[in-house]
Amino acid sequence: MIDSLRLRLLLWLLIPMTVYVGLSASDAYDNAAASATLIQDRALVASARMMAGQVTWQDGAPVVSIPPAALEMFASPAQDAVYYQVLMDDNTLLAGRPDFPAEPDFAALHPAYTTTDFDGRPLRVVSYIRALYDEGTLRMVAVSVGQTMQGHQQMIGELWQPSLRRQLVLLLLAVALVVLGLTIELRPILAVKDELAARDPNSLTPLRAGQLQVELRPIVEAINQYIQRLNAQVTVQKRFVADAAHQLRTPLTVIDSQIQFARQLDDPARLPQVLAALHESSRNMTDLTNKLLQLSQAEASNSGAFPRGPVDLIAVAATVLEELAGLALKKGIDLGMETELDSAVVNGNETQLAGMLMNLIDNALRYTPHGGKVTVGLAREDGGGDGAQFVITVSDNGPGIPAEVRERVFERFYRNAAPDQPGSGLGLPIVREIVQASQGSITLDAPGDGSGLVATVKLPALPG
Known part of the structure; x- marks a missing residue:
């Protein structure tokens, strides 16, 4: 696997360009060969026609005189050998070599070209047929001229090689420009890399796109979105640590004071009272710690x-009601569930949803007076833009929450209760975090008779 972007882009360029140069060079070679063959053929047929024009009748017999000009036209730096043969239709040799490798067709109307081997070398041959008349007698004479092909190959090289060199220079120039262009165009992304490497480890400020190309900006935008999510997560963690430190400081201070008071106590009869208070403080701190951990888990429930x-x-609601039945019995509260559904399946985390119901029902039990009533309802709503959803209601006949502070009770540590009433102010914030992570919603309202509180949670039903 090639890791270098430069090398991979070069390969994307070189492979098609190399194929193109190869095809172009092959085409140029074919054109050069055709041109060289055409030039040689024209010289051969011109020589053959000149020789054929010198065939005459003397004393009733055909004779031929080969002019030097007919052979001088083949002079070249390659010093090709030239062979010829003048042959009558009765195979009478008038001139040339008797072993000339040509078999002329005396019935041919046009010059015939062929390439053959002679004396171990390739030979280009043309055969030209001429009619010869003598006192009404028609005779056919064939003039065959052949030339070796060294000059032909040199001409191909002279015609083809410049084109090949131009193609290779173009390929090398393209490679050089791609390397240079990549080096220049990658500078903005390298600048982003340098900015990341140089920044403080605790810095979560967004990256600057700067002169980054349009195609590369989505990378920086994605990094910035990740930084934003990370920043939000860090902010949540810092807030949790600060809240935990602030909230745990008071009960720890109370416990320390109670321990100091117990150590200085002279009357042993008062020790059980002090230990009971210490136990209550310890239990409150344990409850607060559990709530803080539950809040932390609720905030991370999207992970x-x-x-x-x-x-x-x-099934989750039934389990939670069983766990809280003892508290309801202790306070003489009528705790029950009303539903006509056989099942209510949603997509979520069972532990988180159980914690959500636990906090809602526990809050209702804590603030409902002795002999009150807490009812859990579960129904299904169909249709609408959001599709089917399940509606969970937890209603009580306690003191309720004034309309003007119903939104504030979802803030951490905000309590709408008497100072001596137990609670941490974290139950409803935990519930909202879990509900939002489950793509649901929660509202607080007063019942129809105006007394008590109804908490309504809506969660999307699982399709199917």
């Missing part, structure tokens, strides 16, 4: 750490 799949909300 791959929480795989998603089909989850039956009815």
